[in-house]
Amino acid sequence: MYSEEKKIIIRVVENFIRTGAATDEQVAVTKLPPGKTSYVEQSGEYGRSIMFDEYRVGGRVVWAGFSARSQTVYLSPTS
Numbered sequence: 001m002y003s004e005e006k007k008i009i010i011r012v013v014e015n016f017i018r019t020g021a022a023t024d025e026q027v028a029v030t031k032l033p034p035g036k037t038s039y040v041e042q043s044g045e046y047g048r049s050i051m052f053d054e055y056r057v058g059g060r061v062v063w064a065g066f067s068a069r070s071q072t073v074y075l076s077p078t079s
Contacts, residue, residue, distance in 0.1 A: 036076035
């Protein structure tokens with residue numbers, strides 16, 4: 001059984017692969033440069049590391065992670 005965060009990421013990744021659009025109606029989506037496997041989300045003077053997992057859809061690979069704090073999915077396609 002997938003967690004709610006995984007369901008959100010899978011929905012966003014599948015939409016991104018299908019349409020090329022880094023958008024979603026329920027959460028913010030940020031597309032990063034290709035090949036990123038983590039991101040430091042800034043919050044004031046502090047940062048928080050978001051680690052990505054690899055998602056494979058239709059032969060394409062996208063690294064993605066979710067921040068519960070900002071309700072943002074971060075996407076990094078492979079080149």
